Amino acid sequence: MGKLFGTDGVRGIANEELTPELAFRLGRCGAAVLAEGRGGARVVVGRDTRVSGDMLEAALVAGICSVGGRALKVGIMPTPAVAWLTRTLGADAGVVISASHNPVADNGIKFFSSTGFKLPDSLEEEIERLVLKERDDLPRPTGTAVGRVEVVEAAEQYITHVCSTAPQGLRGLKVVLDVAHGAAYEVAPEVFQRLGAEVFVLNNAPDGTNINVGCGSTCPQALAEAVREFRAHVGLAFDGDADRVIAVDAEGQVVDGDAIMAILALHFHQQGRLPGGRVVVTVMSNYGLHQVLTGAGLVVHQTQVGDRYVLEEMLRTGAALGGEQSGHIILLEHNTTGDGLITGVQLLQVMVARGATLRELAEVLPRLPQVLVNVPVEDKERAMNDPQLLAEIAAAREQLANRGRVLVRPSGTEPLLRLMAEGPDEEELRAILERLEQSVRRLGSKEVMTGD
Secondary structure, eight states: OOSSEEBTEEEEEBTTTBOHHHHHHHHHHHHHHHTTTSSSOEEEEEEOSOTTHHHHHHHHHHHHHHTTOEEEEEEEOOHHHHHHHHHHTTOSEEEEEOOTTSOTTEEEEEEEETTSSBOOHHHHHHHHHHHHOSSOOSOOOOGGGSOEEEEOOOHHHHHHHHHHTOTTOOTTOEEEEEOTTSTTTTHHHHHHHHTTOEEEEESOOOOSSOTTTTOSTTOTHHHHHHHHHHTOSEEEEEOTTSSOEEEEETTSOEEOHHHHHHHHHHHHHHTTOSGGGEEEEETTSOHHHHHHHHHTTOEEEEEOSSHHHHHHHHHHHTOSEEEOTTSOEEETTTOSSOOHHHHHHHHHHHHHHHTOOHHHHHTTOOOOOEEEEEEEOSOHHHHHTOHHHHHHHHHHHHHTTTTOEEEEEEOSSSSEEEEEEESSOHHHHHHHHHHHHHHHHTTTOOOBOOOO
């Protein structure tokens, strides 16, 4: 990737790294590239609830209009809704302003093509080349040729689409939703209410500063307590832009993305909805997921961490289901990117169809203990090539040979190394990670615990 685009668009601290000047350039250059020479690109623009969203949206939209483009503003909207609306509205591109599950100070700008998929590397590189170019020779139309802004009330279209994926409805289910003070704070409750569920909502009062704070998919503890308090059948926790979801069963036990994929894969396979019996997972998925899927006769494809890589492998293999342990799950039957609302609806549809509790469904997934530690580093590339660390990783893998595995990888969005050990003995795993952590600390870091 280049200097600006990472695995999930352009990210940074708003008004420090991701400045309005950069947002303007991204809007201007992105609209020019994605118009494909036709001029006047129509670009759907949505955002989450961060306080910096107004500033970045204004700059981005100005950039789009400066090259004669038309900005279709859909307001606060989940990332997957922007992807779906881009196709539905026949736009040339879509842009979402969000940093997903990250803290409020962060923000990001992510583009979708006219098909609703994330941009291929070649287009991101072309946009980046123009943004970083010293001389701006892009068009500057004047008079009536200047671009315009159109406010589009699109929430109803997306809500209707999500509801259409659940023909059986959700009547009889009592559901608690944690919307993380984020982009789904209005649409998520409406979806589940229309489908007939009795709905209780947590963290649905965004003030621009409280997105993801102690809530949402990275912090499901309060949801678990609420599920028990309301005696609900299930709880669903979304992240700030609602592209991922984590579930909680009636006893308050967390059901993560691996378990959700196992439940959906087995059900879809029985219904003939998995082309080629293929499912795409990442290297972070628990080995138990591989066991249950292959045991059911499914073909498992594995990628590095990141929804971009999951999607690429899905498109390459023709798989219809893929995802990550974090709850970012792609169901190509219904959308072109991870969609927390659709995933949650589909999970509850399986409960209705099977007449089973979520806990009963989740029991299909046998798990090996998995221990994770995140360690900050100044230079991820140097750390990953350190001879002593590589030797200790090799020794750890040898220790767990044929019994488990060790994975060390750089974070795609933060200055961290992510250490993971998986095997039958959790105490042994923690001892292994402690040795690896000490080796990383030798490079000048201190341990922190944080989400991807």
